[in-house]
Amino acid sequence: MRTMELRRVPYGTTFTAFGDQFVALDYIGGGVLAIRKETWKNAAFDSNGVNDLRSASIGQALEDYLNTLKDGDAKISDILNMTIDLKATDGTREYGFHETKIGLLTLEQYGKYQHIIPDVEECWWLATPWRTPGEKCGNSTNAWFVVSDGNASFSYCSYTGYYLRPALILSPSLLTSIEDEAEQNGGKTEAETYAEYCAYVKDWAGYAEEGGQDQGTSPLTYEEWKEENAG
Structure with a gap:
């Protein structure tokens, strides 16, 4: 603490x-x-x-x-x-x-x-x-x-x-x-993790504009993204 x-x-x-x-x-x-x-x-x-x-x-x-x-x-x-x-x-x-x-x-x-x-x-x-x-x-x-x-x-x-x-x-x-979140979450705070998620959404949106995403798809939710990137 x-x-x-x-x-x-x-x-x-x-x-x-x-x-x-x-x-x-x-x-x-x-x-x-x-x-x-x-x-x-x-x-x-x-x-x-x-x-x-x-x-x-x-x-x-x-x-x-x-x-x-x-x-x-x-x-x-x-x-x-x-x-x-x-x-x-x-x-x-x-x-x-x-x-x-x-x-x-x-x-x-x-x-x-x-x-x-x-x-x-x-x-x-x-x-x-x-x-x-x-x-x-x-x-x-x-x-x-x-x-x-x-x-x-x-x-x-x-x-x-x-x-x-x-x-x-x-x-x-x-x-x-x-609590020292950095120690609990592999060196990252929740705020830092969420910033990475925002970058992922931004990249996903840019790729979609270029036609690289199937129509009707959407980016992962924050919880889905965290689970996929755990560890």
Whole structure:
């Protein structure tokens, strides 16, 4: 284990802070967006079946988790405010934005970072509503979630079989602990491995433009590529 400022932790790397493990995703809002490496506990999105995160009962569960971080020596200055875009799947913005210290990833964010978010055994909620209750929108009882295999779907908000996986923005100057991934992965960090994958995709696309790929084929996924190049 080694200690470093969070601003220096490569995206996709697991780090330890406040006695818990997180994955660094991006630098936004003046800090580092991170998600808990594992789910925390199961909870309905909202006990009354409403998909508005601003008032949903899952907010209390998130607040409970925030209190556990404070018990783990987290300072209020370590956790920055985050703004969650509650745009529905159909693009309506009836719910606007949610300002909070701790929240959930949106469907759009999950799509952006899914290649560096570890899969977990449980299904976990996202912040994005399926639709909102406006005049032509209908069905405001569903929200998006991530399945254990990494795919996304939507479900009734009152269902209690899914879990919450807290997301938060942390101070870039926060001191964190990380494992020496270079020793564990044959001298390469996850960030370096992913950079090699991006180079592979770029080369594949260039070869396809020259007519060197069969029509209808696609490059390997990140996980497929890693498995093929293991060792």
